Amino acid sequence: MSDRKDVERLTHLGSEKTTYTFEYNPQLLETFDNNHPNRDYFVKFNCPEFTTLCPKTGQPDFATLYISYIPDKKMVESKSLKLYLFSFRNHGGFHEDAVNVILNDLVELMDPRYIEVWGKFTPRGGISIDPYVNYGRPNTKYEEMAEKRLLYHDMYPETIDNR
Amino acid sequence: MSDRKDVERLTHLGSEKTTYTFEYNPQLLETFDNNHPNRDYFVKFNCPEFTTLCPKTGQPDFATLYISYIPDKKMVESKSLKLYLFSFRNHGGFHEDAVNVILNDLVELMDPRYIEVWGKFTPRGGISIDPYVNYGRPNTKYEEMAEKRLLYHDMYPETIDNR
Amino acid sequence: MSDRKDVERLTHLGSEKTTYTFEYNPQLLETFDNNHPNRDYFVKFNCPEFTTLCPKTGQPDFATLYISYIPDKKMVESKSLKLYLFSFRNHGGFHEDAVNVILNDLVELMDPRYIEVWGKFTPRGGISIDPYVNYGRPNTKYEEMAEKRLLYHDMYPETIDNR
Amino acid sequence: MSDRKDVERLTHLGSEKTTYTFEYNPQLLETFDNNHPNRDYFVKFNCPEFTTLCPKTGQPDFATLYISYIPDKKMVESKSLKLYLFSFRNHGGFHEDAVNVILNDLVELMDPRYIEVWGKFTPRGGISIDPYVNYGRPNTKYEEMAEKRLLYHDMYPETIDNR
Amino acid sequence: MSDRKDVERLTHLGSEKTTYTFEYNPQLLETFDNNHPNRDYFVKFNCPEFTTLCPKTGQPDFATLYISYIPDKKMVESKSLKLYLFSFRNHGGFHEDAVNVILNDLVELMDPRYIEVWGKFTPRGGISIDPYVNYGRPNTKYEEMAEKRLLYHDMYPETIDNR
Amino acid sequence: MSDRKDVERLTHLGSEKTTYTFEYNPQLLETFDNNHPNRDYFVKFNCPEFTTLCPKTGQPDFATLYISYIPDKKMVESKSLKLYLFSFRNHGGFHEDAVNVILNDLVELMDPRYIEVWGKFTPRGGISIDPYVNYGRPNTKYEEMAEKRLLYHDMYPETIDNR
Amino acid sequence: MSDRKDVERLTHLGSEKTTYTFEYNPQLLETFDNNHPNRDYFVKFNCPEFTTLCPKTGQPDFATLYISYIPDKKMVESKSLKLYLFSFRNHGGFHEDAVNVILNDLVELMDPRYIEVWGKFTPRGGISIDPYVNYGRPNTKYEEMAEKRLLYHDMYPETIDNR
Amino acid sequence: MSDRKDVERLTHLGSEKTTYTFEYNPQLLETFDNNHPNRDYFVKFNCPEFTTLCPKTGQPDFATLYISYIPDKKMVESKSLKLYLFSFRNHGGFHEDAVNVILNDLVELMDPRYIEVWGKFTPRGGISIDPYVNYGRPNTKYEEMAEKRLLYHDMYPETIDNR
Amino acid sequence: MSDRKDVERLTHLGSEKTTYTFEYNPQLLETFDNNHPNRDYFVKFNCPEFTTLCPKTGQPDFATLYISYIPDKKMVESKSLKLYLFSFRNHGGFHEDAVNVILNDLVELMDPRYIEVWGKFTPRGGISIDPYVNYGRPNTKYEEMAEKRLLYHDMYPETIDNR
Amino acid sequence: MSDRKDVERLTHLGSEKTTYTFEYNPQLLETFDNNHPNRDYFVKFNCPEFTTLCPKTGQPDFATLYISYIPDKKMVESKSLKLYLFSFRNHGGFHEDAVNVILNDLVELMDPRYIEVWGKFTPRGGISIDPYVNYGRPNTKYEEMAEKRLLYHDMYPETIDNR
Numbered sequence A, B, C, D, E, F, G, H, I, J: 001m002s003d004r005k006d007v008e009r010l011t012h013l014g015s016e017k018t019t020y021t022f023e024y025n026p027q028l029l030e031t032f033d034n035n036h037p038n039r040d041y042f043v044k045f046n047c048p049e050f051t052t053l054c055p056k057t058g059q060p061d062f063a064t065l066y067i068s069y070i071p072d073k074k075m076v077e078s079k080s081l082k083l084y085l086f087s088f089r090n091h092g093g094f095h096e097d098a099v100n101v102i103l104n105d106l107v108e109l110m111d112p113r114y115i116e117v118w119g120k121f122t123p124r125g126g127i128s129i130d131p132y133v134n135y136g137r138p139n140t141k142y143e144e145m146a147e148k149r150l151l152y153h154d155m156y157p158e159t160i161d162n163r
């Protein structure tokens, strides 16, 4: 239905048959053009089906990821993001590393103005870990934005009772 | 009951028989006069019944829209807004485009001091997308307002588990 | 029990038999003295039983009002506020006008330092409307307060699904 | 991946390119074999993205459907169910008729032992309508099951405030 | 759009201009034919916008009504139900009487197989009152149904804290 | 407004000036006539503002009471119920005794067909106590009703975490 | 304040100085007389502060216990119950054993007509365990009561997501 | 167990037998030393069991109080705070006065760097009142803190529906 | 710490180093002895971290499983259950098959008196699927128990909106 | 699986057999290297299973702790944090001291850029206490960060009703 060039170039969206990879692979990520580059606006992805393996014990870990960014010229296509996140499935990594790696890959891919990644993991041994990483393009107002959002990050922690 | 001129001019409100259009049509939007133009105040529309089609696959998408603005001289009439939103029903468009287009149309219509549109879509492939766009009249304090609200946008993402 | 002059002067509180008026009447409002005028503090009224009529169709509308203010010398007595809000029952008015009128009447009555009124109405045609108005005494820091609170107003809209 | 005959026969699941129909079409429904016919068990579909048109006014209606059944030999394939429910999109029908028609079509399709359909619609004019229909195969214990479940249906209505 | 005779006969649905009556008037109620009389099924109305007056003090009361029934030949049309409930607006009546009267009027109107009305009022003096009335057609299994539903009525009262 | 004899006889409702008693006094309870004695129906009182004193330590205790009954000829008037519950304020009594005494007093007062009282107290020492008492008129079906409701009482305890 | 003999006999309630024992000790339990033995009624204890040790690993476990019973002649005093539950603090035991032991001790102590104990533990390794035990006095209707309550136990498991 | 002098001096904590006073008495308040005076930190008391009397009608009022402060040299002992709050039980006072008086007494007692008191009362006549008072030590940065917190106070009023 | 033979025999609990298998393997399941075989009681496992692959598309699926049973002589050890559920991670299977297979394996393992498995999956294409399977030992009262619990299964479907 | 030196050095994570200490022991804490020291980011621990003893009465206290920090070179390993928090189990300490001590120990251990600890305890005598402490490295922007976060701390206290 769409006649946009960049959309047609997309490999995954609406494709016949998708193959799923369960080893970390940032090559799965694809972009399309931002139609509204003259404007700063946010796009957020809610990703409650993220899973990876503990690098020390090999045990599965589970998290909900919230990825939010202000695009510049490129935007990450959501089906490719899904495949990319699936690629952590049988991959080992600490909670803190996972969110940092995802942020780095998305910065590399899109060169966004601003981006943040928040992981909320399920508990092990009664404690759960929630890492939060953000990034603003260096030497722009977005860098200051990242600093300000970090400064006031999560001052109202959600109630957690492990049930 | 009302004897206000601008209200009587409204086509849709309290009209006999409404015809619904399901192809995108910004002409459906109507305005009435702001009775309190000397004051900055907010009007918010909660629109949980928004639906459109994926431009790539043709599959229906669903969202709740939150539209919030500070009027200047004109205000959008809510029944005409309903009809306008209905006009996306069989129209194809990406999530990010929908909220940008709606914002653009309402700016065009009302020339508001400030406006923002937040879409919260249901997931496809386990991921949901929430675009947020705002606008402040250029070269006024409302432009700065838009920047500030974007800066602190959604620092407490709602909990999403796809159920 | 109280021996305060201003409290005894109150017509409605603890009175024998109250008569209810269902046509808009700001004369119903009464005040008592602020015992703590040396201090800035907030008083909020939660009013979930507000109802009025649509001026165009005559159909009943329903809202929860949140009225919050910093008193100066006078404070609005809560039973008189109840009677005043009842007086909208069979009165016609648009949502946006109702909150503006209530704010104006309370400013007129109490000359407060700061005040705000937020209406959250039930939907018509799938869309609900939430107007928010505020006021700070001109040429004081409260005017700036009003501007700042408007600037950051409602950046986390409550989830609405019409159920 | 599957080598089951009945699964391979499915038209929609994992197919290349799906075409969406928005006019009522029960032919879209497909079945696969029940692998556990020796056992009574329940399968429930949660369908929060159902929409249709009011037959009188043409206005869009929205509902969440809960469809729950005990299969006999055949089971409805979920992607075909999705397409079937999409086919109500531009079709006119009263709330009560929609749930009855869906139940009839699924009985016709699968000949299940037991089935029920519960629709929870969004309000119009401040009132929402929730029809509930069920069916047990005549002259079996499932017919009695249907009667018993109707007898104790919805004794704890969920709290509704239209917000 | 509909070509059903009984639907066309309806006065209120989709009518040009509705006049609202705020004095109790059961004549406002209208019916249409049950299309599925061969089947027992439930229709529930959620009515969170019910208001009436205290017969002793004249003070407004507010409730959410849940009306649920199994139709026989006739069904109450929802817009006429809305108008009927509006007609209590300036009418005086005790909580317990309101739900009994509504049940009686609907039995008179539709001669349903089964019906129940549950009112949940807001508190006065810190106490709220929730009356529940039901009815099954005498000398049928529906009479027994009414008895059984009353027997197990509301064994899990919702948590109430007046806020 | 009412011209009902039994309503006019009521001492408290709409009276000029109420005096509050804070020592246990069942004489405060008043009744009015049941207008619908031909029908079994429930009336429930939600009472979240109940407080009494621990008979051993004198420390205040707090509870929400849920009182639910099927009236026979008489019904307890809600304002008198409020005054009666206030009369426990400075009275000493164990949690279990309070609900038993209230049930006994209401049985004595109204001779209801069925009645139950559920108290949900706030914790002391990390443990909270919820007593539940019911009664059905002896040698009637209501006695059996009481037994059945006790049999299935509270099989889904609400989640309690003392916060 | 109380002049009841059995209440004065209580060791713990209102005592000067309590010593806490953290090794399992059922001797800590004390009773007082049931004032209403002619009536079947329920008393429930909500105990969200239960903790014990895993007998295999020595790691602390945490649970909320819900204890509900119909007293006969004796009732367990709540402060003594608190001390008894504290006595599990440094004691090792499996989840299933803990609830069985508590039930056995309370049966031994009070000889109640009916009693049940439900433990809801926090997860280890992503899975949480909720054991439920009940008891009715043998060869009475309470034995049948226990069977019936087990039969319909927990058919609506609370939603658990480990957060 | 503690060998801290200031802790031993405490009258109420762990005392044998406490006597409860139900007439306003600020002498009940006691302090202990702040062990961490070199650091600014918050202590909050959640007090959901506050009750007093309406000074005009004598009717009981109920509130949850949230008291939050930054200590300087002294801290209020929590059991003495409990007794102090109990002392309002049979005392008459308006909502606004109660929170102001409590703040004044705690300032007098502890000379804290910062303190705030928020009362959330249950409704009378359908309206509830929530006063909020704060204080920062004059001519310090805490005074500015008080002003800033007032400026942004309660911009997201909790949803109130009186149930 | 434990000196129970059957507990010592357990391979996984408290073991040094666990190896995780991600291909379906029922051999991972282990049992220990039921200490309370004279009593019918329930043990429930809440398992919100279940994931498997779609057999048709290879795409990951996610569910929360609720497993509830009445043990006979043997009980499933919870760490072995965790490993067993992990073994579905890279295994392909339909939702309905997964819950049937799990039930079959646990019946085979423990020969329980009664058992049920409820899966609540996340949506694909806007629809989520919740299969429920149960089993009672044939020709015992537990078989009848299974039938009764199926008869009244899930009459109050949880609200699902895919967010 | 990991080949990181600092990870291998960890004593507790994935160790054979853990011994639990229930007397306060900060030596239990261990660190690993921060892989992303060039970036400011947050790591939060949710710890709902914290328990200690009242130093005055010896009675167990319970809290949920939220610990959030920006790492510099070292990060606290979560299993060692668990063991450290367990070491408070039989240790006496006031609520305010516990959070201060934990913060001090973690600052000592990791020398983080920023850290905060929030304790939310269960009530004693109807009042619960929530202390909040934070720290920014002196003479850096993180010190200012600590001041700003304290300034706006907890302006929306969660609703507490002790149930």
Ligand SMILES: [Ca+2]
Residues within 6 Å of the ligand: A159, A160, A161, A162, A163, G163
């Ligand atoms: Ca939770």
Ligand SMILES: [Ca+2]
Residues within 6 Å of the ligand: B159, B160, B161, B162, B163, I163
């Ligand atoms: Ca959700």
Ligand SMILES: [Ca+2]
Residues within 6 Å of the ligand: B163, I159, I160, I161, I162, I163
């Ligand atoms: Ca949801």
Ligand SMILES: [Ca+2]
Residues within 6 Å of the ligand: C159, C160, C161, C162, C163, D162, D163
């Ligand atoms: Ca809602």
Ligand SMILES: [Ca+2]
Residues within 6 Å of the ligand: C161, C162, C163, D163
């Ligand atoms: Ca809802």
Ligand SMILES: [Ca+2]
Residues within 6 Å of the ligand: C163, D159, D160, D161, D162, D163
């Ligand atoms: Ca709602």
Ligand SMILES: [Ca+2]
Residues within 6 Å of the ligand: E159, E160, E161, E162, E163, H163
């Ligand atoms: Ca409530």
Ligand SMILES: [Ca+2]
Residues within 6 Å of the ligand: E162, E163, H159, H160, H161, H162, H163
């Ligand atoms: Ca509420």
Ligand SMILES: [Ca+2]
Residues within 6 Å of the ligand: A161, F161
């Ligand atoms: Ca909780």
Ligand SMILES: [Ca+2]
Residues within 6 Å of the ligand: F159, F160, F161, F162, F163, J163
């Ligand atoms: Ca709670």
Ligand SMILES: [Ca+2]
Residues within 6 Å of the ligand: B161, G161
């Ligand atoms: Ca969840």
Ligand SMILES: [Ca+2]
Residues within 6 Å of the ligand: A162, A163, G159, G160, G161, G162, G163
């Ligand atoms: Ca949860």
Ligand SMILES: [Ca+2]
Residues within 6 Å of the ligand: D161, H161
């Ligand atoms: Ca509500």
Ligand SMILES: [Ca+2]
Residues within 6 Å of the ligand: C159, C161, I161
């Ligand atoms: Ca929703």
Ligand SMILES: [Ca+2]
Residues within 6 Å of the ligand: F162, F163, J159, J160, J161, J162, J163
């Ligand atoms: Ca609570």
Ligand SMILES: [Ca+2]
Residues within 6 Å of the ligand: E161, J161
């Ligand atoms: Ca509450």
